[in-house]
Amino acid sequence: MQILFIDMVARAATAQRQAIANAGHVVLAACGAAEAIDLAAAYGVDALVLACGTADAALWHVAHQLKTAHPRTPLVMVVEHADTGTVTRLIEAGADDVLVRAGSATTILAHLRALVRRAHGHLRSLITIGALEVHLGAAQCRLAGRHIHLTPMEYRLIEALALRRDRLVTRSQLLELLYGSESEPFAKSIDRFVHNIRSKFSGVTAEKYLQTGNRAFMLTDPPGSGGTGRPG
Helix, strand or coil: CEEEEEECCHHHHHHHHHHHHHCCCEEEEECCHHHHHHHHHHHCCCEEEEECCECCHHHHHHHHHHHHHCCCCCEEEEECECCHHHHHHHHHHCCCEEEECCCCHHHHHHHHHHHHHHHCCCCCCEEEECCEEEECCCCEEEECCEECCCCHHHHHHHHHHHHCCCCCEEHHHHHHHHHCCCCCCCCCHHHHHHHHHHHHHHCCCCCCCEEECCCEEEECCCCCCCCCCCCC
């Protein structure tokens, strides 16, 4: 996943942001709503995290701004203190989830994974595409019952495509999802990852799950596989 952190309490947010990055996710940082709106538009992030102190009226406006600009992007607000009424108002303002006193990055990640997969139409953390299984929580991939060993970057590519199954994702979009704002000198690294993944898949089945077209890539049921075409 690619997560955009909006920092309101730098010390706590920095620790949480680093922990999520250490878990293998791309993390971008913004200092306010305006910068966050621009970054989210530029990089097509999977989710927004607004880390703040005590919830107040100003946060209602921040949440409203973020969700008005990016209504389909999940927004998680992490606050140190908030009463039930304040949490209710933040959700009404557009927040998809409000975590109070949630210092654990593991907890935040669990909520983010659930929101992101639901935003893409997946109810479960297991996405099934024909005989291909992508286990989002465990960061694992299985094909025809066999575990497929993928490098961290190869898995991140498969996860990005699995979340967007049956949709073409361009090379530039994948570069943003995999690297974020990091400098990536080799634009064709995506092609290398795709080649490696296809080689690993072909060792298990001749069916082609990873399709390409006009500098774009897609995970879909192979022709004649009998797949439903519906999200798993």
